Amino acid sequence: MTVFVCIGTIAELIKLGPVIIALRDYGVRVVGVATGQNDLTQSDIFPLVFPSGIADWVRQRPPRPTTGAFGFWAVACALCAPVALWRIFRRYRVRRPRLIVHGDTMSTLIGAVAGWLAGAEIVHVEAGLRSFNLLRPFPEEFCRVGVSKLATWAFCPGEWAMNNLRATRIRHIIDTQENTLVDAMQMALAMPISVELKARLPKQYFLFVCHRQENLFDAKFLRLIVERIEAAADHLPCVTILHQPALAAFKREALLDRLQNNPRIVPLPRQGYIDFTHLLQGAEYIVTDGGSNQEESCYLGKACLVLRKETERQEGVGENVVLSMKDPVTIDAFLKEPMRYNRQPIAVGISPSQRIASALIEPAQAEAGSGRETHLSEPL
Secondary structure: OEEEEEEOOHHHHHHHHHHHHHHHHOOOEEEEEEOOOOOHHHOOOHHHHOOOOOOEEOOOOOOOOOHHHHHHHHHHHHHHHHHHHHHHHHHOOOOOOEEEEEOOOHHHHHHHHHHHHOOOEEEEEOOOOOOOOOOOOOOHHHHHHHHHOOOOEEEEOOHHHHHOOOOOOOOEEEEOOOOOHHHHHHHHHOOOOOHHHHHHOOOOOEEEEOOOHHHHOOHHHHHHHHHHHHHHHOOOOEEEEEOHHHHHHHHHOOOHHHHHHOOOEEEEEOOOHHHHHHHHHHOOEEEEOOHHHHHHHHHHOOEEEEOOOOOOOOOOEOOOEEEOOOOHHHHHHHHHOHHHHOOOOOOOOOOHHHHHHHHHHOHHHHOOOOOOEOOOOOOO
16 A cells, blocks of 8 residues: 655654654555655655655745745746646556645645646645634644545544544544654654753753744834743743744844844754754743744643634643733733642543544445444553
């Protein structure tokens, strides 16, 4: 059996990595197809997921971190992808290919549309998440809704996500109960943190991540949140991850020097997934605008302030996660007493990745045409 996997970003690689490994454990040939949205080879888990590399690329040069360059890449990739996938499917001589896409990136939508045009069954992992606002976050919500129009298989991380797809025409809607991120985290935490990173970390710290376009182009909010982070760092050292787009935004607003020269703030470049997961685990609390960070904080039981107005994820909301709504009062209330939101880590007794692999290869599951919905309610 051959399964194709379309991957564009390192975040997709992280969450699909355990699925790919689980499929291989079942003897499935997994063919990776990269869109080039990120340079996947720069990820520390790339050799674990694709030890022989990826031979099939739609585009190989990732776009520069500017809006214009990304737009050019998206158009070029969308135009090339249908023909590229059709040729790949023919080369592997698969009559009815299955193409796995993940989540909500532009690569997800481009891969789903191109695969559908090339005759593939679209398998959507992390399906059913919704903010119910097409413009926020954009383009993520637009991509999720678009893929749901094309998918044959939808693997949903929980009943809430499943319910969001009940009105669609998706043939197989399957509850993985948890996000495949939990498998990726377990894989990362089983490996040691790098000596170099460990030497730079304070004994105690909180973690600050700001990298979403909706925040980086909001000058007023950037100034507000940097002021709050500086004040919080007076009480507990801060470790912040400065992605390239964030560097440009903070520099544009004359905020970068304040972050880099504050002795209570440790600025770090983007980290590999293994080290970043250890950073999350070691933090006292987390301030972030990342959806995956919200999920990770939920599994780890870490207090988490989400710097967004909407979240498409339910993990931790009302427990360890506070949705800030970008409201100064809510932000200040969290930072005044963040530790009260800490919870015990979640003990997960299932493997979502194993559920996905099992459902895709078992004939009884794959041919369950009599009942459109398949619900795996018990651990495998």
